[in-house]
Structures are given as structure tokens and as C-alpha cells.
Amino acid sequence: MNFLNRRRLTPAKVAWNTLHYAVLCFASVLVIAPLLIAFIASFKTPIEMLRGEKTDLPVDPLNIENYASFLDRQPVGISFYNTAFVIIVSLVIVILVGTMVAYVISRFRFPGRGLILVLYVIVMAVPPITTQVSLYQVMLGLGLVNSKWALIVLYSSTDIVSLYIFITFLGAISRELDESARIEGASYFQIYWKVILPLMTPAISTVVILRTIHMYNDFILPYLYTPRVEDATVSMLLFRASDMMSSSTEAVLMAGIMIVIAPTMVAFFVLQRQIVSGMMRGAVKG
């Protein structure tokens, strides 16, 4: 759309563009301000926090005391380990199970196929948060409460949106490749493993992005199912830390927050193109 800009700029147009820019700048300041103030606070001493204004810059911008203190007193390592474990295992399950369902649904006609699709559509309409009251009892019965596996099981079994992404993606790919593999004598499993799975790489990367962001940021499931320190994810790490902290250790908590959002920030700036397009694809389908 760049050629539009080369059009003659009338004074009215310049005025409008200036106004649009002003609004954009104002909104951007509002978006960044809370994050920036928290970032600044993470370098401040307790006295600076108490006496100074929130917008004052830290006296010593290299004061990493708060970071050291948070890393020292909070279970940071185990929480990051738990989060990574949950995300990786859930992703493997979601990808394998999701692509298998997509393969069977889009390449075979069999009795019950329509029923399965209808069930998934109904379940997709039920927001998971509304069934937690009874789901919790199921998890208790299976002995999964207070276990990382509760999160893994729920992230991978109630994720119908990813399934939907896989099914629509595979449905749009022609069957030529798998049919010729069939003629060459490949078994259905070999076709799935050697033809379908590689073909689905773009859909898989969309799902990996959407699900990783969701699982890293989710609060409700860890809050209900992994409240203990030893199974805590990064969300619970911050939640517990914020419960323990007083106003005198506010800066330490801000350092903890920066530690948790740092990996997301880095990934966001490195992978922004992929994240944005993945989100657009996933959101419209969800």
C-alpha cells in the first residue's frame, strides 16, 4: 500500500496525519508507562522506593541488589524448570494427538466421523473456566491435583482450537502426495509420519507459538491445580512472591516480574513476525 503515500499531501491530510500520530503516541505512552515504571523500580533501593516519585530514575541504574535478592529467596529455578517441562510435554502431546486426529478426520470417511466433529464443536463452545467446579473433582479422583501432570493433561486435552487449526490446515492440502505414497506401498502410519507431519509444519509452528504464549502466561490452572512451591510455574512464582512481599520489598517483586517477562520480551522482539501472523491465523479460527 506504499504507493498511497506518494500521493500529493494536502494541508488537510497533513493535519489529519498529525492528529493520528498524536493519538498513537499518547496510546503508546500509556501502554509503555506501567512497564517502564516497573522496570525502573526494579533497580531502586527501599529508601528510594519510599521517598522518591515513581517516575524518578534510579540513583544507581546498575543496582542489581533486587534481582539478586529475588533469585536468592524465591524458587526461581524450579519454577522455570516446571514451566518449561509443562510447556514442552504439552506441546509434544498436542502436536502428536492433534495431527493424528486431523489426519484421520480429513483423509478417511468412517461411521461416527460426523459425531466426533459435532462433539468437538460443542466442547469448543463450552468455556473451560465454567466447568472447573466439576473438573476439579475429576482431577482429585485421578490423583492429579498438586501435580505438574494436571497442567499437562488439561493443556493438551482441552485445547480444541489447536485441533481446529490442524484440521482446517490439512483439509486445504491436496491428497496427491499421500495418494502417491499409498500407491508406492507406504502404510497409513508411514504416510502420517513421513508425508502428513512434515506437510503440517506451518500449522505446527502456529500452534507452538499460540500455545507457548498461553501456557507461559496462564494463571487460573496453576492457581487451582499446582499451588505447592515444588510444582509452581512462573505465574505461581509471582503470585506467591506477591503474597509474601510487603511494601518495603516492592522493588524486589518488580525485579522478579522483570525476570519472568524477560524471556517473553526477547522472544517477542526476535520472533515478532511469526508471533503476529500466528496470532492472526489462530485468533480468526478460534
Added chain:
Amino acid sequence: MDFSSATAQRRLVIVGFLIVPLTLLAVFSLYPFFQLIWFSLTDWNGLSPDKTFVGLDNYHRILIEDRALLRPLINSGYYFIGSLMQLALATYFAVILSRGLPASNMFRMILFLPFVLNSVAVSIIFRDFLQLDGGLDALMTLVGLGDYTRQWVQDPDIVKWSLVFASIWRYLGFMLLITYGALQAVPVDQYEAARIEGASEWQQFRFITFPTIAPILGLQIILATVGSLEVFDVPFLITGGANGTKTFIMATLEEAFEFRRVGLAAAMSIILLSIVMVVIVLQRLLFQRGAVT
């Protein structure tokens, strides 16, 4: 390859590939759903081995006897109004950003950033930002608006809008992105033609842009409605439900896990679920009508 073994292999792959996902679906989605209906008809406390069937007593209590139980649902109204403002803003930003102004990619990324950050992290950041003499007050003082600071979280009349603001801050970029995606489908040559005919910017939006993105905007209104019925993270982490900011989900989880009234909480869940279902069915009807005309 012999035909009967091909059929057997076909059957094996269908059953083998579906058995795990269908078991997961049954155990973690379907079974809890039916169990929820059953719990809602009992007075179960979550611990005792006996569940006494009480018919529709729980529903009667929520809908007729004890209106306090339904009150948190009113808070959804604030979030709904907030999400309509958010949609209007997101559409405005998406339209001006899609024109390829210089630095528009940077603005888009900034506005989108809060959506990808950890829920607890941004909620604590906002809790601090809104507190007395917090970041917002300092910022306002800095630009000379110090006289207009308020008790953003302590004042019961203001706190709901503060939470709505926090929620817009968090989700605006997401709506922007969806609308931005929809805008890519608007045919560029139509703008050229309209400009040659002398159409104003507003007319271009009204007659070219809007009709193209209307279905996506409709979908977003439905998402916003369902979303405002399910608000949990932001108010739970910022105020803990104090000052009349409790949402219906918070009230339901509290009944179930703190007061141990699982039967009552199940009935509340079913009521919420029914409202969500009505919204979704309405969407289907509206969309189908839209498709016909």
C-alpha cells in the same frame, strides 16, 4: 497389497489415532460437563460421601431467593462496555496503521506487547501503577495533571473503571491485530477508484472498509461478550474482589473451594454456561441472516 489387510490397516489407523484424543475428550470435557449438571441438582459440600438430590433448589436460591449471588454478574456489564470502547479504539488504530504510515509497525508492536506478557506479572504491575501515589499519579503530576489524581483502586465508584482500563490495556492489541488482519482483505483498487470519484476518508471507511470487516467486528463483539462474562485474572490479581469488584467466576470458585458449597457453585456455573450458550446461538442466527442478505 492384499485388499483385506488394507482394510484392517485402515481400521487400525482410525481406531489407533482416535482412541487417545477421544478418551481425553470424554474424561476431561464431556464427563465433567455432565457431572456439573448432576452436582447442580445436589447439596454436595465437596467432601462428604453423600450427595443429596435437591432438585432445582440451588437454581431457585440463586435466581430468586438470594439475589446477592447474582450481583457479581452486573460487573460483567462494565467489562462489556469497556470491550466495546476497546473494539472502537482497536478498529481506529488498525485502520490508521494499515495505511502504511512511517513507523506503523513499531506502534503496532507496542500496542500488542501487553497481550503476550504473563498475566500475573502485568496484573501486579498494574496494581502498583494504580495504587495511591503509584505510577499513574506520578505520571499525571509530571505532566501537570496532579490535581486530577483519584483513589483509583480504593474508591468504589472508580475502581471498576480502573479495572476496565487495565483490561483494555491488556487486550486492545489483540483486537487490533484481528481487525488489522481483516483489513488486509480490503481491495486496494477500490480506494483508488473512490478517491478519483472524490470520496472523503470517512466515506471510504463507511462504504469500503466497514462492509469488508463487519463480519470480523461482529465476531469480536461476541468474543467480547463471552469474555466479559468470564473475567477472572485481572480483578482477582489487582483487587482480590474487594470493593465490589468480584466477578461471577470469582464468586463461583469461592463458593466451590472456600465455602464448600459445590452444589450451589455448580448451579452458578450452569447458569453462566447457559448465558454463554445463548450468546453463541444468537451469533449463529445473526450470522446466518447476515449471509442471506
